[in-house]
Amino acid sequence: MDLKLHDLTTGYGRHTVSHNLNARLQTGLLTCLLGPNGSGKSTLLRTISGAQPPLSGTVTPTDSRTLSIVLTSRIDISHLRACDVVAMGRHPYTGYFGKPSPQDDDIIRQAMQTTGTLHLSHRNMTSLSDGEAQKVMIAKALAQQTPVILLDEPSAFLDFPSKVSLMLMMQDLAHNHGKTILLSTHDISLAIKTADTLWLMNADGTMHTGTPRQLIDTGHIATYLGDSSQYL
Amino acid sequence: MKQTLLVIILVILVITNIFVGSVHIPCTETLRILTGQDTGNNPSWTYIILHSRLPQMITALLCGAGLATAGLLLQTAFRNPLAGPSILGIDSGANMAVAIVVMFAGGTMTLMGTTLGGYLLVILAAMAGAMVIMLIIATLSTLLKSPVMLLVTGVMISYITSSLISLLQFHTTEHGLQAYTFWGMGGFTGVTMERLPIYATLMLASLIISILHIKPLDAILLGDAYAQNLGVDTRRMNRRLYLLAGLITATTTAFCGPITFIGLATPHIARLLCGTATHRILMPTTMILGAVISLTCNQLCTLPTSSTLPINTITPLFGAPVILWVILKRN
Numbered sequence: 001m002d003l004k005l006h007d008l009t010t011g012y013g014r015h016t017v018s019h020n021l022n023a024r025l026q027t028g029l030l031t032c033l034l035g036p037n038g039s040g041k042s043t044l045l046r047t048i049s050g051a052q053p054p055l056s057g058t059v060t061p062t063d064s065r066t067l068s069i070v071l072t073s074r075i076d077i078s079h080l081r082a083c084d085v086v087a088m089g090r091h092p093y094t095g096y097f098g099k100p101s102p103q104d105d106d107i108i109r110q111a112m113q114t115t116g117t118l119h120l121s122h123r124n125m126t127s128l129s130d131g132e133a134q135k136v137m138i139a140k141a142l143a144q145q146t147p148v149i150l151l152d153e154p155s156a157f158l159d160f161p162s163k164v165s166l167m168l169m170m171q172d173l174a175h176n177h178g179k180t181i182l183l184s185t186h187d188i189s190l191a192i193k194t195a196d197t198l199w200l201m202n203a204d205g206t207m208h209t210g211t212p213r214q215l216i217d218t219g220h221i222a223t224y225l226g227d228s229s230q231y232l
Numbered sequence: 233m234k235q236t237l238l239v240i241i242l243v244i245l246v247i248t249n250i251f252v253g254s255v256h257i258p259c260t261e262t263l264r265i266l267t268g269q270d271t272g273n274n275p276s277w278t279y280i281i282l283h284s285r286l287p288q289m290i291t292a293l294l295c296g297a298g299l300a301t302a303g304l305l306l307q308t309a310f311r312n313p314l315a316g317p318s319i320l321g322i323d324s325g326a327n328m329a330v331a332i333v334v335m336f337a338g339g340t341m342t343l344m345g346t347t348l349g350g351y352l353l354v355i356l357a358a359m360a361g362a363m364v365i366m367l368i369i370a371t372l373s374t375l376l377k378s379p380v381m382l383l384v385t386g387v388m389i390s391y392i393t394s395s396l397i398s399l400l401q402f403h404t405t406e407h408g409l410q411a412y413t414f415w416g417m418g419g420f421t422g423v424t425m426e427r428l429p430i431y432a433t434l435m436l437a438s439l440i441i442s443i444l445h446i447k448p449l450d451a452i453l454l455g456d457a458y459a460q461n462l463g464v465d466t467r468r469m470n471r472r473l474y475l476l477a478g479l480i481t482a483t484t485t486a487f488c489g490p491i492t493f494i495g496l497a498t499p500h501i502a503r504l505l506c507g508t509a510t511h512r513i514l515m516p517t518t519m520i521l522g523a524v525i526s527l528t529c530n531q532l533c534t535l536p537t538s539s540t541l542p543i544n545t546i547t548p549l550f551g552a553p554v555i556l557w558v559i560l561k562r563n
Binding site (some may be wrong): 046049050051063064067068069071073075076077078079080081084085087088089091092094096097098099144 | 311313444446447450451453454455456457458460461462463503504506507508509510512561
């Protein structure tokens with residue numbers, strides 16, 4: 001399922017963060033959202049997920065059965081097991097008390113298998129490493145069975161090998177499971193190597209989109225990196 | 233399995249709370265009185281069973297289940313293990329409002345005034361007081377991320393309310409002071425057979441409404457953003473949870489006085505027993521465990537042969553160590 005932004009302006013009250021964004025996320029593609037701190041990546045993700053209303057324009061579609069989210073912050077609740085968290089991904093489908101059916105259980109197990117978290121099922125979320133916790137949240141998003149998955153800086157607290165394996169997992173989910181994925185990141189070199197398309201947000205509230213190749217050729221990546229590009 | 237064991241313990245406590253007390257009454261007599269085959273041999277025994285032990289047992293059971301549920305609702309809504317009706321100063325808000333109504337506004341010092349009007353006034357005052365503190369805490373909780381800071385805030389609120397209550401006590405009559413102090417110790421004796429239907433209705437309604445919120449409560453554990461994504465209207469839900477926890481705390485405080493620690497400690501013990509924070513399992517366990525703890529405390533209070541102890545002399549003995557354990561475990 002494609003996700004479309006049409007003349008989208010994001011912000012809070014009178015404060016505009018980004019304006020007149022037009023873009024499309026295509027089915028089966030991994031898109032990385034890049035940009036300096038404060039350029040509005042999180043605000044855009046929050047707006048797309050429906051957590052805050054757009055100032056103008058539209059995002060289609062957004063609801064709990066078409067779009068799931070994975071955030072940076074950890075779940076710090078005692079006695080909350082990994083399998084409980086993944087099971088919550090079934091909430092849009094389960095009955096009044098949220099009890100998973102045998103089919104739901106299969107979907108939950110499948111999601112944990114795909115993310116390599118099945119062995120963590122009965123571990124408490126507080127006892128998991130950052131990378132493990134992140135994968136459990138991705139399993140939750142998979143259990144939600146939404147065509148679109150948004151991830152807000154999922155690799156922020158991970159070590160380098162974990163970052164790479166996370167990006168490869170995202171690539172696999174997009175290419176082989178038909179997911180439409182948008183993830184924000186600061187790891188520009190990893191994004192260039194793994195993403196199918198990039199959304200590059202600028203400090204002035206505009207956004208450039210295209211394949212990594214296109215954005216490099218047009219010089220937008222170089223503009224974003226400035227002097228730091230020599231260290232890449 | 234563990235839940236079955238808890239239910240068995242609960243049933244045993246329900247029975248002992250009626251059959252065992254400070255006055256010795258033969259089991260056969262008790263059974264006869266309960267089944268309505270009262271021979272009228274000893275009218276005071278009949279009175280003790282039907283008008284003291286029976287309402288006290290039902291009150292203790294509902295109060296324990298209710299306060300434990302309120303604690304669980306607050307811990308989930310604030311995503312804070314140290315949240316609870318008494319620790320956040322919510323019951324001291326209710327306490328103060330009751331004190332104002334009773335001591336300052338010139339209500340008669342039989343605290344649960346004989347008329348329904350006076351009675352309702354106390355409940356409404358307790359409710360209003362609990363809600364005011366609830367709002368203050370809810371506002372502050374968005375600013376204070378640390379559980380310990382929120383705890384300190386609750387303690388500060390309790391200090392402020394208790395200083396205002398002291399002021400009221402200074403200006404009230406001797407009789408008023410005595411009655412208020414006695415009420416402040418907390419107890420299940422205040423709910424007589426005539427008042428029990430109102431109390432039971434309010435508490436049962438709160439418990440049922442709480443059970444109906446099991447699914448959104450789970451989602452709220454993940455935080456507002458995830459909960460919203462799963463289709464929960466978090467603002468509305470949080471408002472409802474505050475209101476519900478406030479209602480339970482206020483009702484209980486109005487009828488039984490401020491009862492400490494059951495609300496805060498019970499959900500933690502229940503989590504340990506269940507091994508999961510999923511409310512579908514945790515909430516019923518918390519309710520049963522709350523009732524078990526409350527009935528145990530009630531039993532312990534009635535055991536001394538001379539008189540009945542105030543309930544708050546017992547509850548901190550098991551509640552305070554649980555809080556210390558939670559704080560130590562977090563470090």
